Amino acid sequence: MTDLKEKARILDRDGIRRALTRIAHEIIERNKGTEDLVLIGIRRRGVPLARRLAEKIREIEGSLVPVGILDITLYRDDLSSLHPHPVVRQTEVNFSVKGKKVILIDDVLFTGRTIRAALDAVIDLGRPKNIQLAALIDRGHRELPIRADYIGKNVPTSRRELVEVRLDETDGEDEVIIQEKS
Amino acid sequence: MFKCKNLLGLQDLSAEEITFLLDTAIPMKDIISRPIKKVPTLRGKTVVNLFYENSTRTRSSFELAAKYLSADSVNISSSSSSVAKGESLYDTARTIQSLGADVIILRHPMAGSPRLLARTVDAAVINAGDGAHEHPSQALLDLFTVRERLGRLAGLKVVIVGDVLHSRVARSDIWGFTRMGAEVVVCGPPTLIPPGIDRMGVRVFHRLEEALPGADVIIMLRIQKERQQQGLFPSLREYAVLYGLNRRRLALARSGALVLHPGPMNRGVEISADIADGTSSVIEEQVTNGVAVRMALLYLLAGGGDRHENDY
Numbered sequence: 001m002t003d004l005k006e007k008a009r010i011l012d013r014d015g016i017r018r019a020l021t022r023i024a025h026e027i028i029e030r031n032k033g034t035e036d037l038v039l040i041g042i043r044r045r046g047v048p049l050a051r052r053l054a055e056k057i058r059e060i061e062g063s064l065v066p067v068g069i070l071d072i073t074l075y076r077d078d079l080s081s082l083h084p085h086p087v088v089r090q091t092e093v094n095f096s097v098k099g100k101k102v103i104l105i106d107d108v109l110f111t112g113r114t115i116r117a118a119l120d121a122v123i124d125l126g127r128p129k130n131i132q133l134a135a136l137i138d139r140g141h142r143e144l145p146i147r148a149d150y151i152g153k154n155v156p157t158s159r160r161e162l163v164e165v166r167l168d169e170t171d172g173e174d175e176v177i178i179q180e181k182s
Numbered sequence: 183m184f185k186c187k188n189l190l191g192l193q194d195l196s197a198e199e200i201t202f203l204l205d206t207a208i209p210m211k212d213i214i215s216r217p218i219k220k221v222p223t224l225r226g227k228t229v230v231n232l233f234y235e236n237s238t239r240t241r242s243s244f245e246l247a248a249k250y251l252s253a254d255s256v257n258i259s260s261s262s263s264s265v266a267k268g269e270s271l272y273d274t275a276r277t278i279q280s281l282g283a284d285v286i287i288l289r290h291p292m293a294g295s296p297r298l299l300a301r302t303v304d305a306a307v308i309n310a311g312d313g314a315h316e317h318p319s320q321a322l323l324d325l326f327t328v329r330e331r332l333g334r335l336a337g338l339k340v341v342i343v344g345d346v347l348h349s350r351v352a353r354s355d356i357w358g359f360t361r362m363g364a365e366v367v368v369c370g371p372p373t374l375i376p377p378g379i380d381r382m383g384v385r386v387f388h389r390l391e392e393a394l395p396g397a398d399v400i401i402m403l404r405i406q407k408e409r410q411q412q413g414l415f416p417s418l419r420e421y422a423v424l425y426g427l428n429r430r431r432l433a434l435a436r437s438g439a440l441v442l443h444p445g446p447m448n449r450g451v452e453i454s455a456d457i458a459d460g461t462s463s464v465i466e467e468q469v470t471n472g473v474a475v476r477m478a479l480l481y482l483l484a485g486g487g488d489r490h491e492n493d494y
Contacts, residue, residue: 088209120222124216125218
């Protein structure tokens with residue numbers, strides 16, 4: 001790994017909270033309530049984001065939506081070029097997705113390949129009514145025809161840059177920073 | 183992290199590597215329980231089952247593991263191939279290599295043949311049983327089953343009962359359980375316990391009543407009827423009386439002790455029917471876990487190339 005230099009802080013604790021609050025409202029509005037709604041976070045940082053969104057939806061609508069965890073390692077398209085292989089962790093979706101409106105949640109939307117893998121993984125669990133995508137950051141540079149339905153913040157970046165989302169649950173702080181390879 | 187190219191035996195693996203393998207098998211077990219038992223992970227990879235001895239469960243377990251991961255698998259058995267025409271292991275291996283195999287799973291009556299194969303081919307080699315030497319994937323599924331049920335391996339007392347002399351399962355289990363910090367005891371008639379086995383770090387008993395007290399895990403080995411003709415024990419009936427696991431003997435072990443058997447079982451000989459079907463028995467679970475463990479093995483061994491920048 002090359003050295004990384006911190007360039008800018010694009011969201012702080014309050015910024016993340018406001019973005020998630022807005023996304024929660026948008027999800028409820030777009031789906032006309034929470035009926036048949038399920039949230040699935042993509043490991044790793046999509047998982048705490050999914051839990052936070054579920055909590056916000058509960059505050060707004062008073063109803064609990066199920067939260068699942070998706071590990072997409074086995075669906076990656078670059079496994080043969082990775083050695084040693086990445087650690088496979090558990091997918092924990094303890095409810096049926098059949099006929100449900102699935103909101104996929106990830107921290108950063110970049111090439112779209114993670115989402116492509118996640119779509120396959122969700123569909124292997126059952127046939128949902130539809131799948132929507134929420135991302136805290138959309139940094140562009142898509143390599144596949146994929147877009148998000150809910151975006152916390154659009155951040156134009158160069159490919160040399162790295163967007164890092166840090167969350168209390170995984171990193172002990174809440175912020176989004178851009179780093180540059182020096 | 184797991185960096186081995188082949189799996190030839192558990193003797194070569196560290197406790198960290200074994201733990202990593204078992205951890206990888208957990209999500210694999212989830213996949214087997216889903217309605218769609220398939221992930222695209224090993225699409226385009228080829229797995230060859232090369233079996234020089236009969237096997238139903240190990241071969242079909244590896245075959246299903248490969249299929250659940252979307253790899254293509256081919257079975258070659260010695261009776262229906264050029265092997266029957268006298269082709270050597272070396273030449274068969276070169277041929278399979280040329281066919282484009284990424285993983286070769288070998289069962290062979292000669293101890294050490296997987297190592298010879300691994301030196302010959304570029305493909306990853308998995309030992310599915312070599313003579314009386316090792317059967318590592320069986321021991322891994324035993325470790326997985328015990329860890330899942332009892333929550334740990336370190337500090338457990340594991341009793342292996344029966345024909346330890348001819349058993350590759352026993353040897354792999356001994357390496358695996360002792361490496362993970364369990365205490366291993368072997369028990370059987372003196373003719374079926376190899377001299378010097380205590381150097382593998384196990385205690386030896388010849389009476390089951392002395393071996394079982396305090397046991398957390400009891401692994402019953404299959405007794406092969408041919409051994410009677412070799413004069414290693416007088417009769418199956420006597421063997422069953424002295425070394426068969428029944429309710430009375432199971433009561434000597436710790437309450438909640440697990441009973442394992444690599445299969446196929448001789449009901450009424452090494453294990454009574456009520457124990458085989460009872461609440462202590464995890465024999466059927468072993469079969470399911472075998473597929474999960476073999477999926478983990480294929481996933482970890484069927485890779486290649488160098489790590490590149492992670493674009494995800």
